[in-house]
Amino acid sequence: MLQDMQLENIVGEYKEVTLNLYGSIPRKIYYTDIETPYPDGKLIVSTTDKAGIITHVNQSFVEMSGYREEELINAPHSILRHPDMPAVAFKDLWDTVNKGAKWQGIVKNLRKDGGYYWVKATVIPNIRNGQVVGYTSVRRKPSRTKVNECIQLYPTLF
Amino acid sequence: MSYTFTVSPDFSPNYLAGWYIFNTWLQIQTGEAIHFELYDDFQAQRTAIQANQIDLIYANPFDAAMLVREKGFLPLVKAEGISDEAIIAVNANNPVEDVAQLSTGIRVAVTEDPDVHMIGMIMLEAGDLDASNIQTCFCNNHILIVKNLIQDKVDVGIFLAKAFDDLSNLTKKQLKILVRSQISVIHHSLMISPKLAERRTEIQALLLSMNNDDKGKNVLNSLGFNAWAKVEDEEMEFMIDLMDTLII
Numbered sequence: 447m448l449q450d451m452q453l454e455n456i457v458g459e460y461k462e463v464t465l466n467l468y469g470s471i472p473r474k475i476y477y478t479d480i481e482t483p484y485p486d487g488k489l490i491v492s493t494t495d496k497a498g499i500i501t502h503v504n505q506s507f508v509e510m511s512g513y514r515e516e517e518l519i520n521a522p523h524s525i526l527r528h529p530d531m532p533a534v535a536f537k538d539l540w541d542t543v544n545k546g547a548k549w550q551g552i553v554k555n556l557r558k559d560g561g562y563y564w565v566k567a568t569v570i571p572n573i574r575n576g577q578v579v580g581y582t583s584v585r586r587k588p589s590r591t592k593v594n595e596c597i598q599l600y601p602t603l604f
Numbered sequence: 605m606s607y608t609f610t611v612s613p614d615f616s617p618n619y620l621a622g623w624y625i626f627n628t629w630l631q632i633q634t635g636e637a638i639h640f641e642l643y644d645d646f647q648a649q650r651t652a653i654q655a656n657q658i659d660l661i662y663a664n665p666f667d668a669a670m671l672v673r674e675k676g677f678l679p680l681v682k683a684e685g686i687s688d689e690a691i692i693a694v695n696a697n698n699p700v701e702d703v704a705q706l707s708t709g710i711r712v713a714v715t716e717d718p719d720v721h722m723i724g725m726i727m728l729e730a731g732d733l734d735a736s737n738i739q740t741c742f743c744n745n746h747i748l749i750v751k752n753l754i755q756d757k758v759d760v761g762i763f764l765a766k767a768f769d770d771l772s773n774l775t776k777k778q779l780k781i782l783v784r785s786q787i788s789v790i791h792h793s794l795m796i797s798p799k800l801a802e803r804r805t806e807i808q809a810l811l812l813s814m815n816n817d818d819k820g821k822n823v824l825n826s827l828g829f830n831a832w833a834k835v836e837d838e839e840m841e842f843m844i845d846l847m848d849t850l851i852i
């Protein structure tokens with residue numbers, strides 16, 4: 447399961463909050479105002495099993511999240527859950543992929559060092575021999591206009 | 605029985621002879637009559653695939669989903685160390701330094717190569733640009749994109765990175781790269797139709813050992829790379845899923 451974030455990893459002035467992951471499991475997180483810009487030309491890729499446990503990440507994922515690959519594999523994807531993200535966004539994500547459809551949205555992600563990065567994510571079910579075996583998310587660089595819209599919108603969704 | 609081999613129409617003209625030589629090599633190695641057929645464009649090639657006229661194909665990643673999931677093609681190999689990457693470039697005199705500074709209404713030159721076009725559009729999306737607010741100018745080849753850029757007839761060019769890198773230094777000096785993709789998991793692949801499924805392992809082994817003798821090595825060099833690398837089914841499925849997330 448997910449450990450609380452560790453203060454020794456946090457860079458800069460931080461705030462503290464406890465998130466209820468999976469609706470009930472508390473995780474203490476620390477977060478800062480430091481944004482890491484999305485790297486030009488790269489895609490951030492991860493795959494999960496049906497329960498949202500990470501099974502694969504690419505190098506850009508490792509670099510942007512700040513975690514080592516070993517820390518990410520077998521962790522729930524909510525390891526990146528940022529307190530500024532409204533829960534309805536992820537409910538919509540899961541409702542959509544559970545129907546077998548593609549989900550797309552702008553997501554603010556939490557780094558291991560407490561900082562954040564914005565992505566435009568697309569999540570699809572991985573179908574093998576007619577069965578859903580997991581999910582893949584591919585993130586690309588979002589436009590600043592889209593990010594600014596979400597900065598306005600997301601606080602209204604709590 | 606005779607088979608038909610074709611190559612994604614975005615192949616570089618520099619390697620046209622190479623593909624003919626490769627086809628001859630394949631015939632000798634497999635002992636089969638294989639006819640090499642080229643199509644003028646992707647649409648014509650897709651029509652042939654739909655009509656089950658193709659048995660072997662060096663396929664664009666954009667067509668991989670259709671080939672594998674609709675037509676039952678199986679991946680064999682990819683060119684070792686080569687992935688499909690795109691570059692967004694402008695005239696060197698253009699003051700723009702970042703796609704975020706590009707404005708709507710700009711003229712964007714591309715070739716018909718669907719995966720490079722797609723990757724290029726994803727990079728432009730970061731600047732709030734999409735097909736609806738730019739003018740897309742299709743060019744027959746990347747040399748025409750260069751010409752249009754240098755003559756200021758278009759504002760932005762989307763290039764296959766390898767094609768851009770192979771331009772002369774003199775040409776490159778007249779252009780400026782705004783962004784280069786670093787995706788590394790999108791690649792062309794050599795695939796076979798279900799008709800050849802039984803011979804998959806054998807043909808794969810022939811291809812994978814091609815760089816072990818001088819003759820095979822020469823053929824590979826005439827295609828612009830050094831060896832084939834195996835493509836597993838799951839790697840292909842993963843690439844297809846990845847392309848699927850990028851197509852919207």
Ligand SMILES: Cc1cc2nc3c(=O)[nH]c(=O)nc-3n(C[C@H](O)[C@H](O)[C@H](O)COP(=O)(O)O)c2cc1C
Nearest residue numbers: 467468469494498523524526527528536581582583
């Ligand atoms: C393939 C895939 C990728 C995901 N990527 C992220 C992500 O980058 N950031 C994130 O906060 N949640 C992501 N999620 C959603 C999480 O699984 C989780 O629903 C979310 O973090 C909210 O946590 P909670 O459901 O425990 O409340 C992803 C889910 C899937 C299936």
